[in-house]
Each structure stands twice: as structure tokens, then as C-alpha cells.
Amino acid sequence: MKKYTKWFLFLIVCSAIFLSVLDLFIVNVALPSIKTGIKGSDADMQLVIVMYIIGYASFLITGGRAGEYFGKKKVFLTGMLVFTIASLSCGLAQSAIQLNVARFIQGISGAFMVPQGMAFIPALFPGEKERIKMLGIYGSIAGTASVIGQFLGGLIPDLEIISQSWRLIFLINVPIGLTAVILGFKYLKELSVKTNGKFDFIGSLLLMLTLTAFIYPLIQGRELGWPVWSIVLLLFSGVLLLAFIYYQKLNIMKGSPLLIDPGFFKNTDFRIGLLISLFYYLVQDSYFLINTVNLQNGMGLSSARTGIYFVCQGIGYVMASMFFTPLVARYGKSVSLTGSVIMIAALLIHLVVFNSDHTPQLYIGMVLFVYGIGCGTILPSLMTISLKSIPEDQMGASSGIYLTLQQVSVAMGVAIVGGVFFSKLHHPVVAKQFAIAYKWATLMNIGFLVIVSVLLLLISKTKQDNS
Structure with missing residues (x-):
């Protein structure tokens, strides 16, 4: 297979992870516009996020296994087509109920198409070094989609292209999804189905x-x-x-037949990689939660200014992922360890910079930029660490386990770290309480990242077990 053909097919299967992550983040900033457009309540707006996450996380393992029974190409194309139709339904929704039902279907269909996209990588790039490199790029695409999602979620609702422009945050999925379905149907080859028995x-x-x-x-x-x-x-x-x-x-x-084969956990890289990802994703979204609240309510910044600062974090992420992802195949876990150390150092600086009423705004942007560099260095390699030695025919099911753990960890992080943060705020809330709450929550995140670093050192000392 020609190299350009491999890359072309790789881009087709990457559309799954790009769209699924994009739609997870694009609604966050756009929620006020969505609420006005469909005349929804605060609870309805929470469900816009919750229904997608539940549908996505609850079916990832099932989606991974489905490809092994019914064919990865078939499940990929079916999932992408349903995701596209659900996105169209979200964009045309006239009520909160319609929107949230469509969001749930979006999440479920995403759970079926994403593991298949990952399963195609070892088939397209069978060499170990090449596969490690492509898994890293796949991970960086997911992170970049989260940055683009937050940016477009803030930009699109303010455009005056159509009435209620917030609908475009869902409708933009339609041409991308249809293109992926058409190209995938024409150019992707079905991978062999090796699983016997009933689903x-x-x-x-x-x-x-x-x-x-x-x-x-x-x-x-x-x-x-x-x-x-x-x-x-x-x-x-x-x-x-x-x-x-x-x-x-x-x-x-x-x-x-088993939905989760215990044999997956005999693989040393997979076991420790899951633990590393667990503690990393406890930090991932809880960081955005506590910093959003602290910057706006604690330090008195506007939502627009806060959004600009998070763009600084996103720029750091994209730059680092572009530079460090190709180095993962050569330097392995050292790249991840570098990223975790940068994140720990950046959070320590956060405790100083974000704890002052007179902090120059340039410093805030710089600190977030450095933190983004740390994220962009470690995040793309996490998937590589966990899945690099998984056999080709088990990639779909094992990636479903990995992605499920990822989503569960994100929810746990928001609950645990967010719980610590808000427990330190008492009524009436004063500015000093935000500083105390932020300190305790950030120290907890630093502790999680220290565990990530220790586990990275541990995995470097273990012998690879590819059984």
C-alpha cells in the first residue's frame, strides 16, 4: 500500500475521534446561546453535556466488541452515519427534550465508531515504530479537537450567518460525517472478523x-x-x-464469548497504561472546572477574558503535540515523563500567580501556555503506552476499555477535585475562600500527577509482556 494511501485512509478513520471529542467540548461555551434558543432550563443545559457523556462512555466497550463480531468497517460506517443524523437532529431541535435525546444518540454512535477507527491503525501501519507514531498522532488529534471545540463553541454562536447560529455547532458535523461515510465506504477495506460465537x-x-x-x-x-x-x-x-x-x-x-476478556490485563503495558491514564484524567477536566470558577468568581475576570486565557493553553497544547508526538516512537516514556513534570511545575506556579489580585494578566496567559505545553507533551503518548503492544485483532475491544476508563476518570475527577474545591467555599462566599479552595484542589491535582510520574518510572522498569 502506498504511503499516501495509508495517510488518506488514516485521515478517514481519524474523523471518528475528531468529531466525537469536538462535540464533547464544543457545547461548553455555547450553552447560554443554546439555552436561549430552545428556551431550556439550567437542568436541561446540564443534560446537554451529561447525556452525551453517558451514551459515549456506557457503550465504548460494547462498540469495541461489536466491530470484532460484525466487521469493523460496517460498524465504523454505521456509527458515523448515525452520528451524522443525530448531529443534524441536534441542529434542528426545537425543544430541550429533542436536543438531549439526539445528544444521547450522538454519544452512543460515537462509542461505536471511535474504537473501529483505532482498530484500523495497526492494519494500516503494521510496523511497531510506525504504529506507535500513528497512535501518538491519533491521540494528538483528539486533544486538538478539544481545543478547536472550545474555540468554535465560543465563536459560532456570535456569528450572524443564520438565525440562532448556535445550531451550526452541530450542523458542521454533517458535511464532515457524510464525507467520511462516502470515502470510507469506497476506500476502506473490511478487516477480517476472527471472533466466533454470539455477541x-x-x-x-x-x-x-x-x-x-x-x-x-x-x-x-x-x-x-x-x-x-x-x-x-x-x-x-x-x-x-x-x-x-x-x-x-x-x-x-x-x-x-466475553465482553471484557481478562486476557487483556495480562499485558503489562496495558495494565500500567490504564493506571497512568486513570490518574491523568482525574486532572484533565477538573483543572478546567476549578480554574474557570477561580478566574471568574475568585479573581473577577470576565468570561470572555477567561476564554482567551484558555486559548493560550490550547496553543501550548497544539504546539507541543506537533513537536513531541513524533518523538514518542524514539524516546518512549521519557516524553510522557517530561510532560508530567512540566504540568506539575506549571501547577505550582499556578498557586502563586492565581493567588493574587494584582497579578499581571500577561503572566496568567504565560502560565496557561506552559501548562498547555505539558498537556500536549504527555496526552498524545498516553494512548500509545497503553495500546502499543496490543495485538491487531484486539485493538478495537482494548481501545473501548481504554476510552471507557478515560471517561469514567474524567467524571471522577470533576466530582472529587470539584467536590474539594466547592467544599471550601462557605456562604457568604468571599474572595479569600476562593484562594483557599483553589489551593487545596490544585494540590490534589499535583498529587495525581506525581502518581502519574511514579507510574511512568515503574513502567519503564517492567518487562513488556505481550501475552
């Missing part, structure tokens, strides 16, 4: 219910002050998890 629908249902019962109260519980129902639902998710594990053990005894 585990009961296991998929149990896992979906478990993740939904865990993620929904994690996101909504903190917002609502942890009502009783949220605690009960979290406990019930533990019961469902035990039921899922018991069902998987029954399938092992029967010799029936």
Missing part, C-alpha cells in the same frame, strides 16, 4: 447499566449537593458491577 448482549446491557448508574450521579450529584438518590444510585452501580463480574465468570465456565 454478548446481556453482558453489554449489564455493563451499560453499571456505567450509567455510576457516571450520572457522579456528574449530577456534585451539581445538586449530593442528594440521597445520587448516593443510592452510586451504591447500586456497585451491585450491578458485581452482577456483571458474576455473569462474566459464568461465561468463562461455559466457554461463551
Whole structure:
């Protein structure tokens, strides 16, 4: 296969991760415009984010397995087509109910198309070094999509192209999705289906219910002050998890197909890579939460100014990912360790710069830029560390596990770190309380990144186990 053809096909499958991450972030800044456009409530706007995350996270493992049973190309194209139709439905929605149902379908379809996109990488680039490089680029595309999403989410609603321009944040997916479906149908070749037996629908249902019962109260519980129902639902998710594990053990005894193959966790890189990703993603979104609140409510900056500062972080991310991603194949975990150290140093500087009423605004932008460099250095390589030694035929299922853990970790980080932050704010809230709350929450994030660094050192000392 010619090199340019590989890259062309790579761009087609990358459309899945680009669109799925873009739609996760693009709504954040646009929520006020969406709320006005559909005459929704604050609760409706929370669900615009929550429904997408639940649909996406709850079906990622199922989506990864589906490709192994029904064909990765078929599942990829079906997921992309449904995602495109759901995006069109979001853009045309006339009520909050219509919008949130479409967002849920968006999340589910994203969960089916993304693991297939990742599964095509080892088929397109079978060499180990080349595969490591492309996994890193794939990860950097995901991070870049998050930056573009936040930028477009702030820009598009202010454009006067059409009435209620916020609809364009969903409608822009339609030409991209249709193009990916047409090109994928014409040029992608179906990968061999090696899995025998029936698809585990009961296991998929149990896992979906478990993740939904865990993620929904994690996101909504903190917002609502942890009502009783949220605690009960979290406990019930533990019961469902035990039921899922018991069902998987029954399938092992029967010799029936498994939704999550325990054999994946015999791979040393995969095990430790998941742990590293767990602690990193505890920091990822909780950082944006506490800094957004602190910059606006604690330091008195406008939302527009806050958005500009986060663009500085995004620029740092994109620049670092472009420079460091090609180095992952050569220097491996050293690149990731460099990124985690930069992030820790940047957060320590945050504690000084973001704790003063007289901090020059240029300093704030510079600190966020440095933090973005750290993120852009480590984030693209996390996926590579976890999946680099996974066999080609297991890439879809293992990537589903990885991405599910990613989403669960993000929700946990927002709940845990955000919970610490808001617990330090007492009524009536005064400026000094924000400084204290920010210090404790940021120290917690620094602690998580220290654990990431230690795990990176550990993985460098372990022998690779590709069994």
C-alpha cells in the first residue's frame, strides 16, 4: 500500500475521534446561546453535556466488541452515519427534550465508531515504530479537537450567518460525517472478523447499566449537593458491577464469548497504561472546572477574558503535540515523563500567580501556555503506552476499555477535585475562600500527577509482556 494511501485512509478513520471529542467540548461555551434558543432550563443545559457523556462512555466497550463480531468497517460506517443524523437532529431541535435525546444518540454512535477507527491503525501501519507514531498522532488529534471545540463553541454562536447560529455547532458535523461515510465506504477495506460465537448482549446491557448508574450521579450529584438518590444510585452501580463480574465468570465456565476478556490485563503495558491514564484524567477536566470558577468568581475576570486565557493553553497544547508526538516512537516514556513534570511545575506556579489580585494578566496567559505545553507533551503518548503492544485483532475491544476508563476518570475527577474545591467555599462566599479552595484542589491535582510520574518510572522498569 502506498504511503499516501495509508495517510488518506488514516485521515478517514481519524474523523471518528475528531468529531466525537469536538462535540464533547464544543457545547461548553455555547450553552447560554443554546439555552436561549430552545428556551431550556439550567437542568436541561446540564443534560446537554451529561447525556452525551453517558451514551459515549456506557457503550465504548460494547462498540469495541461489536466491530470484532460484525466487521469493523460496517460498524465504523454505521456509527458515523448515525452520528451524522443525530448531529443534524441536534441542529434542528426545537425543544430541550429533542436536543438531549439526539445528544444521547450522538454519544452512543460515537462509542461505536471511535474504537473501529483505532482498530484500523495497526492494519494500516503494521510496523511497531510506525504504529506507535500513528497512535501518538491519533491521540494528538483528539486533544486538538478539544481545543478547536472550545474555540468554535465560543465563536459560532456570535456569528450572524443564520438565525440562532448556535445550531451550526452541530450542523458542521454533517458535511464532515457524510464525507467520511462516502470515502470510507469506497476506500476502506473490511478487516477480517476472527471472533466466533454470539455477541454478548446481556453482558453489554449489564455493563451499560453499571456505567450509567455510576457516571450520572457522579456528574449530577456534585451539581445538586449530593442528594440521597445520587448516593443510592452510586451504591447500586456497585451491585450491578458485581452482577456483571458474576455473569462474566459464568461465561468463562461455559466457554461463551466475553465482553471484557481478562486476557487483556495480562499485558503489562496495558495494565500500567490504564493506571497512568486513570490518574491523568482525574486532572484533565477538573483543572478546567476549578480554574474557570477561580478566574471568574475568585479573581473577577470576565468570561470572555477567561476564554482567551484558555486559548493560550490550547496553543501550548497544539504546539507541543506537533513537536513531541513524533518523538514518542524514539524516546518512549521519557516524553510522557517530561510532560508530567512540566504540568506539575506549571501547577505550582499556578498557586502563586492565581493567588493574587494584582497579578499581571500577561503572566496568567504565560502560565496557561506552559501548562498547555505539558498537556500536549504527555496526552498524545498516553494512548500509545497503553495500546502499543496490543495485538491487531484486539485493538478495537482494548481501545473501548481504554476510552471507557478515560471517561469514567474524567467524571471522577470533576466530582472529587470539584467536590474539594466547592467544599471550601462557605456562604457568604468571599474572595479569600476562593484562594483557599483553589489551593487545596490544585494540590490534589499535583498529587495525581506525581502518581502519574511514579507510574511512568515503574513502567519503564517492567518487562513488556505481550501475552
